[in-house]
Every structure is written in structure tokens, then in C-alpha cells.
Amino acid sequence: MERLSQHEFLTRPAKTSLINATLRVGMPNINIKGIFAAITVALGVCSGAAHASTLLGEDVTGALQFGSVPLNFYDSANGFVPSGYLNSSGSTTVTIADPAEEFGFIDGFSGIYSDFTNGSLIIDQVASSGSGGASNWSLVFTSSAFIGATFIKTSDAFSSGVVGTLLGDTFTVAFGGGSLSTGSNVATFSIETATAAVPLPASLPLFLGVLMAGAAVVRRKSRT
Structure with missing residues (x-):
């Protein structure tokens, strides 16, 4: 030049x-x-x-139902929620925290516990004794953080398996009943929440x- x-x-x-x-x-x-x-x-x-978004700090509402019984057994008002779980405070809507266990239920046969972490849902049904006649149940969780999320089952120790379904802001886990092993029967779902675009610098x-x-x-x- x-x-x-x-x-x-x-x-x-x-x-x-x-x-x-x-x-x-x-x-x-x-x-x-x-x-x-x-x-x-x-x-x-x-x-x-x-x-990536995070589940920690997000509100989630939980329900546990057995068969066609029209009761939410995660509602402490029904008398089956042990102390130490976030739903024992009197509300079925809790804020996801770690370490903490969000939802608990126990009766004379077993306990059903649902624990959210930053990237997973752990469901544990603890049977006091092995049984071939465990009742069918469903867990229903609702949170705006679930919209656009991906749930993947990564483990399932239930003999007949559990099935997870996401629809909008609601994730449902269903157990069809059947035998349970004495002690813990655990199923785990990984959760990848929707991502948010990073805005361009002005x-x-x-x-x-x-x-x-x-x-x-x-x-x-x-x-x-």
C-alpha cells in the first residue's frame, strides 16, 4: 500500500x-x-x-395419592407426614433446598420420600417388610421450573418399575403396585432445566x- x-x-x-x-x-x-x-x-x-437454570430456590407443590383415595398424603393435615421434612410445616408447597428433603410420608407399612436436589429427583419407598401387595400410588409435582425441562430416569429399584411423565409444569411419577423389597426401593430421575439466553452486552x-x-x-x- x-x-x-x-x-x-x-x-x-x-x-x-x-x-x-x-x-x-x-x-x-x-x-x-x-x-x-x-x-x-x-x-x-x-x-x-x-x-443453565437451577432448581434450588424454586417452589414445588407435591401430592401423594393412593389408588382412587381422594386425599393428598403429603398434606400434613392428614396426619402422615413425619417431622424433619419441608412439607411438615403445614404446606404442600415448599422451596427446593439442599441439603433438605422436601416431602415425606409414613404409615404402618412404609414411608414414601421425595427429595429434590439441584439436578435430580430421588424417590424412596422404604418398606418395613417385604410384601407382594403394595398399593399403587402416584406422585404429582408442580413447579414453573419444570416448564421445558427434561426428566430422565437414571435408576429404578422398584420391582415393577415406576413411570415418570412431564406435562407442562407438572411431573407425575406412577407406581402400579406389586412387591417391594424390605428397606429402600429407590428410583432416580435426572432433571435438566430449560436454559435462558444470555443477553448481549449493550x-x-x-x-x-x-x-x-x-x-x-x-x-x-x-x-x-
Whole structure:
């Protein structure tokens, strides 16, 4: 690229753009396609960046029902919630915390406990003695944090298995009844919540605008 002497520079017609004047003083060749490619990649990376949400601190409402019995056995008002569980405070809506166990139930036959962590749901039915006649039950959990989430069963020690279903903001786990092993019968679901897009920095559009204007000037210069 031709360099200008001080005299030549001062006697050239005045330019309205500081960028134009600067680019005419010894700027090396620039790969225009490379500049626009870099801008495109930068926009794609920034707009697509995301961060995972967390279950901790989110409210969840829980219900435990046996067969067709119209009672929520996770409601402490029904007399089956042991102390030490978050639902023992008198509400079936609790705030997910770790370490803590959100929902508990116990009767003379077994206890059914539901524990949320930052990324999982652990269901444990603890039988006082093995039985082939355990009642069928369903667990229903509702939280706005479940919208768009993915639940994947990662373990299941129930002999007949449990089935998890997500519909909108409600996740249901169903056990069809049958035999239980003495002690813990555990099923675990991993939970991947929906991600939220990271907003672009307010200054980024201005920066990219200046960069693109400079690239356009260089392109015009390269053609002369």
C-alpha cells in the first residue's frame, strides 16, 4: 500500500471521517471476508450463549395419592407426614433446598420420600417388610421450573418399575403396585432445566457497527 508523505497528506482533500483519514495512512491489507466472518461468528456465539437454570430456590407443590383415595398424603393435615421434612410445616408447597428433603410420608407399612436436589429427583419407598401387595400410588409435582425441562430416569429399584411423565409444569411419577423389597426401593430421575439466553452486552451493537463501517471503508479503498 502506498504511504503518503506529510506534505501529500496535508494537501489532500479533507475527509469527513476520522476512520477514512486513518485508513489512508499505512494500514496493511485486511481480509474483508475474514472480518465479516468474524462478526458473524461473534454474533452467533453471543446470541446463542446460555446458562443453565437451577432448581434450588424454586417452589414445588407435591401430592401423594393412593389408588382412587381422594386425599393428598403429603398434606400434613392428614396426619402422615413425619417431622424433619419441608412439607411438615403445614404446606404442600415448599422451596427446593439442599441439603433438605422436601416431602415425606409414613404409615404402618412404609414411608414414601421425595427429595429434590439441584439436578435430580430421588424417590424412596422404604418398606418395613417385604410384601407382594403394595398399593399403587402416584406422585404429582408442580413447579414453573419444570416448564421445558427434561426428566430422565437414571435408576429404578422398584420391582415393577415406576413411570415418570412431564406435562407442562407438572411431573407425575406412577407406581402400579406389586412387591417391594424390605428397606429402600429407590428410583432416580435426572432433571435438566430449560436454559435462558444470555443477553448481549449493550455496547456490542455499537462496537460491531463501528467495525463494520471500518471494514466497508477498507473495501472501498481496496477497489481504488
